Amino acid sequence: MKKLSKHLAFFLILPLCIACSSRVQNPRFVINEVLVINEQNYVDDYGQRSGWIEIFNNTAKTQDLGGLFLTNDRSNPRKYPIPKGDVLTKLAPHQHVLFWANNKPYQGTFYISFELNPDAENYIALYDESGTKLIDEVTIPKGQLPDVSWGYKTDGVKFNREGANMLAVLEKVTPSTNNYTLDKNEKVERFKHQDKFGASMTITSMLVVFLALVLLYIVFKLVGKGSVGLNKRKKEKDTTVTEGVKPETNEIPGEVLSAIFMALHEEQSDVHDFEHTILTFNKINRNYSPWSSKIYGLRQTPRK
Amino acid sequence: MGNFIDFLIDNLTTFFNNTGFANVESGHVIMILFGILFIFLAIRYEFEPLLLVPIGFGILVGNIPFDLSANLEIGVYEEGSVLNILYQGVEKGWYPPLIFLGIGAMTDFSALIANPKLILVGAACQFGIFGAYIIALQLGFEPNEAASIGIIGGADGPTAIFLTSKLAPHLLGAVAISAYSYMALIPILQPPFMRLLTTKKEKLIRMKSARVVSQSEKIIFPVVGLLMTAFLVPSGLPLLGMLFFGNLLKESGVTRRLAETARGPMVDIVTILLGLMVGVSTQATTFLTAASVKIFLLGALAFSIATCAGVLFVKFFNLFLKEGNKINPLIGNAGVSAVPGSARMSQIVGLEYDSTNHLLMHAMGPNVAGVIGSAVAAGLMLGFLY
Structure with missing residues (x-):
């Protein structure tokens, strides 16, 4: 897979570099x-x-x-x-x-x-x-x-x-x-006459969509590997510094966490789905008037 | 006295002629009923309420009948009216990129970065767009119209609106309504195909838990993502640029306030305006046509093709993956870019077969890849046909 990624990267990036050659531009x-x-x-x-x-x-x-x-x-x-x-x-x-x-x-x-x-x-x-x-x-x-x-x-x-x-x-x-x-959109006319079944559009577009995302895949595969390697080295360094201290292995996996949060979210949504509307009058004691409260006239301290 | 009464009657007649009752047509009534249905679905069943409530209400606003010859400058298509000014964001296509900025600022791409091969599922689902494009061509639509209809299969409302506003503005209302309706109907549209196309064994595949993604990787992603995709498809720049910019605001760690504004108040304001104006644009006179009905049917087809393409691609991809690295095909549907609705569907259907197999995190990978994929596909079609 590693070799394949490298080859793919080469063959995909090479045409892009060639495409960077000087194409004659029409003046402004x-x-x-x-x-x-x-x-x-x-x-x-x-x-x-x-x-x-x-x-x-x-x-x-x-x-x-x-x-x-x-x-x-x-x-x-x-x-x-x-x-x-x-x-x-x-x-x-x-x-x-x-x-x-x-x-x-x-x-x-x-x-x-x-x-x-x-x-x-x-x-x-x-x-x-x-x-x-x-x-x-x-x-x-x-x-x-x-x-x-x-x-x-x-x-x-x-x-x-x-x-x-x-x-x-x-x-x-x-x-x-x-x-x-120009009385018609030439591009549309070209596709209308030369690509009646849409095959050319489909093949070209799907190839480009795949190419774009395969490029992203390759880059992030490589970036990911670099990052994992870096983390490993860092961990090794840390363990040599804090020798004898066992690294923690009881981390909760991401998908379990997400499942917990989703369940909580759904539970909370259910709880608040239907509630009886009861109109009551409760006496509220306020020692100050909210209209004159300073807090409404102040901006919050900006956070970084 | 007689003159006064004549004047009074004349005034009352003018008033009556200006009312909605004097100008109502059957089309208005049908559209108003549609609007009420949308509002009902959004409130009663919570089908994409953030979109369907503004769209539904917009349909009501857009279909209040009035005397067009009275030159009241109130209609959405009357130049200079307030509604027309607000509609410019849809017509000129500048609401969708702002929505994408917000989406970028609220999307966590770590699931994708942790397992980059899931990106390819997002690419495969774009076949829904082109499948619908082919069928629309056969039904007699022009290539630019077919592209606008096909993009519904990308399951991305802003992208659909952006592309249609450029390629086929006359279909904007139908395409937008169709795209958002089907996004709301994902819980009904996708599961049957997911169940049908996968075996019991495949449904039970457990995927490796994703690794922790470093902050540096998250920061690199929007920068590299933009360069890679926009260099390839510059016509997708308004969408891709804003999406990745929003994501950089989120991940950089130093622009928290900007990210919060982008994913909070800004996206809310634009969503309100976009939804409302899409609804308003569905004036019965321009919306109730045979083409709109075809677009609705083709939209459903596009969604179905995209779902099937995603699931089948995962099955095909699994042929090349070692045991233990295989992907559960139930996340294939998530390659359409309806975030996070389709990923949630993977989780729900997955749990039906194994109550301890949580697919949500894994499905988020193809889901966000779908957003990028559909923006690239829209950019391509724009480049080819605009």
Whole structure:
């Protein structure tokens, strides 16, 4: 059993350690969709058309874009500082915002200080407040067609499970809205179609439940053994110090104690189950008034 | 004078139209009778009174008919009403983790630590959840609904509410009522399966008395328990985190006041609110459906499967254990997480066959393992389907 425990521990903990390897994470803000040449597409608040960049809050919390930097220049990460203090830069979970690349930053928070180049490759990056740490970057290749945007098919999913970059031409241009419209819970749909009998869910879940509890079993088996060993050594030490004194062996086992307490509990519950209700008037002599008693105005001494 | 009388009659008509008598439907009456039945069962037979009294009374509160078009903002589903604000704890799922904090602060895991192999019984009983999940799928429920129904088999009210509030909020009332009702009915549901699936010889198995667990082990348990389970199933974090945190408060020895508050006033307050609001949420218009009846039946099935799985797993496990180390299969039922009701059942049925064989302490091991197991299972399903 001891050997088995050790082997099990090895085989169970090893995959966990391997799983700790560096899996590519999707950024917290994703440059979600970019349109370089805008001829017939979305119009800004001034009635003008220009290229735009859509940023997506890829987390389940509200995040502020204020203070971050947008740039199209690798050597100048602080090219357009997104103004602080504008409530509109606060992005709700999994929501989008559009920045117009028209080189007219005086028009407002969402009009940035550079344009997208229709004849060359466009590098776009988002930097953090310090302007040194890259949050997300994207490179839109040269030779863009008018009114065709690039982005990620599923919002915020820049890297797939294998770590491959998912940037591609999108079927539809979807400024400030989801690149992929969700009308159903995909996870539920997947289980509905691929696991009609629930076998996959059952097997996976039972395996994980067992794995979690087997891990606990192994750890506490080992901890228990260590603790018992420690106690033994301590006892041995004690007996050598107090040689000649017999250790007490008449301890009451735990289950007997619990049975006694349960019996007592049930007995007491029975005793108090049904009682005749009798209303009486008893004269009570009080030498003091409880209303003015000091005890009600004092806190109990806190216990450790 | 004529105008005054017209006005008076008009006023009285408005008043009557606002009363419950003018708006009552058969569904309300049925639900009110259910509420009275729950209160009766709780007081007369002491079936989980701490839960059934608030739930039963909540059913009465939730089914007082009123004119919905009057815009009185009193109904549980009317945004901004007092009941709606209190219902947020159920709807958003923050009452259950608070209950788990209290459970952690009142649960002694030493039976489990002393005999860790009993943890596996707690894992086996979770098959009840997935057995019911499979059957619910076949009855036409969507996977998210089936998961919410299956979790009733975990015999853990807060977990069931937590998962259902996320996966299938429209089934919340039925699932919650079903989970708590069956927890109350454990003395009726479990013993027949326990007796049926075990031989006379197995029922008489005496288990070794558990060793004394050191304080250090008790302190290590919540920390390691959290790390092991939450790393594996992060989606179960709200429940597991609170459960183990509560237990650390209890066992650390230096936070006695916090532990006492968590297992005393705090858990009492949340239990009152949770129970009452679960009851209130069963408005006849949303609750009395064919789906609710199916959920009730599937809930009973889930409990039965969980009980059988636990007992049969112990029998199977015994094949690999040496004589003297064998486990009495009568504690297999305790792997469902209804603490301590199902462990008490092991003790009672065990005593029927040997009046000196006390199984309570041994059954507490799988019982508390069941709490962890069902929280892990709920976290898994949440991860898969939410």
